[in-house]
Amino acid sequence: MEYGGYIEFEKFEGDILHSDGIALNCGRSCLGYMLEAKTIKKVFLPYFLCETVKHMIEKYGVEIGFYHIDKAFKPIIELDVQEDEFLYLVNFYGQLTEEYIRQSVKRNRNIILDNAQDYFASPIVGVHTIYSCRKFFGVPDGAFLYTFLNNDKEYERDIVNDRMQFLLGRFEVNASKFYEGYKYNNEYFEGKPVKRMSLISENILRALDYGAIKARRNENWEYVSDRLSKYNGLKPVKSEAPFAYPLLISDGMKTKKRLADKLVYLPTLWPNVIKECPVGTVEHEYAANILPIPVDQRYSLENMNAMCKIIEDEIR
Numbered sequence: 001m002e003y004g005g006y007i008e009f010e011k012f013e014g015d016i017l018h019s020d021g022i023a024l025n026c027g028r029s030c031l032g033y034m035l036e037a038k039t040i041k042k043v044f045l046p047y048f049l050c051e052t053v054k055h056m057i058e059k060y061g062v063e064i065g066f067y068h069i070d071k072a073f074k075p076i077i078e079l080d081v082q083e084d085e086f087l088y089l090v091n092f093y094g095q096l097t098e099e100y101i102r103q104s105v106k107r108n109r110n111i112i113l114d115n116a117q118d119y120f121a122s123p124i125v126g127v128h129t130i131y132s133c134r135k136f137f138g139v140p141d142g143a144f145l146y147t148f149l150n151n152d153k154e155y156e157r158d159i160v161n162d163r164m165q166f167l168l169g170r171f172e173v174n175a176s177k178f179y180e181g182y183k184y185n186n187e188y189f190e191g192k193p194v195k196r197m198s199l200i201s202e203n204i205l206r207a208l209d210y211g212a213i214k215a216r217r218n219e220n221w222e223y224v225s226d227r228l229s230k231y232n233g234l235k236p237v238k239s240e241a242p243f244a245y246p247l248l249i250s251d252g253m254k255t256k257k258r259l260a261d262k263l264v265y266l267p268t269l270w271p272n273v274i275k276e277c278p279v280g281t282v283e284h285e286y287a288a289n290i291l292p293i294p295v296d297q298r299y300s301l302e303n304m305n306a307m308c309k310i311i312e313d314e315i316r
Contacts, residue, residue, distance in 0.1 A: 012206040016310065018131055021144035022122070023197040025117055025158035025189070030145035032194040033239070034112065035060045037151035042085040046075065048283040051272040052190060053114075059191070065158045071234075071282055074100070079108060085109040086110040086128075092244045094118035094239025094293075117141075118242035120214055135243060136296070137208060138167050139201040140185055155244040158198040163188065173266060211295040220295035220304050221245055227308045228293070231315050244292035249315055252289030259291075262310050266291050289307060 024030050031053065034040070042063040045054060057064055067077035073092040081087055087108045089101070093116055105111050105127055115121055116132035123146040124127045133142030140160040164179030175182075221238050223246045229235075233248035250257060256266045268274070273287035293311070295304070 003129070003173075006113060007202070014202055014206040014208070016202070017208075017210045018144040018146075019127075021131065021146045023202065024143050024145055024155075025068075025141040025195040025197050025201075026134070027130050027132045027143045027153075027188055028192075029054060029194040030143050031056050031112070033151055033155075034061070034128060034147055034149055035062060036153060037149040037193065039084060040086060041082070043085070044077065044079065044081075044087045046088070046090055047277055047281075048073075048092070048270065048273055049088075049288060050270050052250070053088070055190065059170045066246060069282060079120055080296055081108045081110050083110070089117075090110045090114040090268060091118045091121070093112050093244065094121065095236060097237075098122075098124065104179050117243040118239050119243070120188070120210075120217075121239065133201060133205065136213075136241075137205065137279075138171075139204050139223070140167060140198065141189075142197050142201040142205065153194075155194050156180050160198040160200050164200070207230075216297040216299075217241040217295055218229055219301065220299055223301055223304045224293055224295055224308060228311065231312075234290075242295055245295050246290055247291040247311075248286070249291060250289065252291055255314055256291065258314050259311065262314075264277040264310055266293070268307075268310075 022033065024033060040062050042064040042065060043057050044067055045057070046069050048069050052131035054064060070076050073095045075087070080086060087110065089096070089104060089111050091114060098121070101113060101124060105124070111118045111127060113127050113129040115129050116135055119131050119133070126148065127146070128149070129146040131144040133139050133144070136316065141158050156225070163185045166178040166185060169181065178262045189284050218238070220243060221242045225238070228245070228247055231247065231249060234246055236246050247267050253268070256268065259266055268287065269292060270287045275281050277283040277287070299307070
């Protein structure tokens with residue numbers, strides 16, 4: 001313990017949503033924690049998925065099977081999942097209802113639920129579930145895992161003080177100037193060992209007003225849905241405090257480039273899918289043409305109005 005000297009970052013004491021889960025530094029660490037806790041022979045992944053999940057499973061020498069999704073983001077798969085096998089179920093844009101997930105558990109006894117895009121969904125007892133903090137809040141690392149698998153290993157904490165500049169820079173200046181730092185932080189987790197959540201991210205999460213964040217995301221999603229649904233090839237349902245509004249159009253990649261010129265930055269979430277899945281598949285179409293419209297807590301309804309006007313000018 002040190003006494004005196006200069007004062008460090010303020011310490012917060014609030015409650016953290018999902019604090020009853022296991023606090024790790026990223027979703028891949030959550031998966032690694034499980035793979036180190038149990039001998040798993042095979043994991044079934046959707047083709048429509050970030051390649052980093054596949055890389056994490058390959059790192060442990062686990063066999064991988066793949067499945068397609070339908071237009072409602074649901075798996076097209078008939079399996080008799082064995083004791084040492086798992087179905088990796090991804091809740092894309094929070095579009096899977098709790099009832100659907102419960103029915104999936106009944107059909108497939110071993111499920112890992114990826115709730116990276118549905119942070120405010122409640123965990124379901126008996127379902128291994130992964131939540132990602134970085135997709136919802138301004139933190140450099142952070143994820144929560146709910147699992148009944150026992151893992152007695154002692155993991156180091158992530159240290160992130162040298163990976164904070166992109167967050168602080170965007171707060172004071174803008175996103176584009178610090179985009180390379182954001183990319184570096186995203187790529188940092190690739191191939192790294194399982195680590196616990198950093199003290200900095202844990203502290204920031206204690207300072208958040210989760211009720212206000214939920215209300216703002218819900219309100220913004222409703223506004224964007226009312227405004228843009230007539231252009232949408234999807235009919236998305238609103239989850240609780242949504243990750244983003246998925247807008248499916250016919251020329252997504254070119255539209256994103258034009259919108260970026262107007263300071264509306266919409267990521268291509270899984271560029272690997274565009275390369276790996278043939279044109280004409282649901283996976284290719286969704287990866288290339290879904291615009292993930294931001295509805296998060298940074299923005300007011302006035303901001304949503306201004307953003308929607310820019311988007312409408314490009315797509316109608």
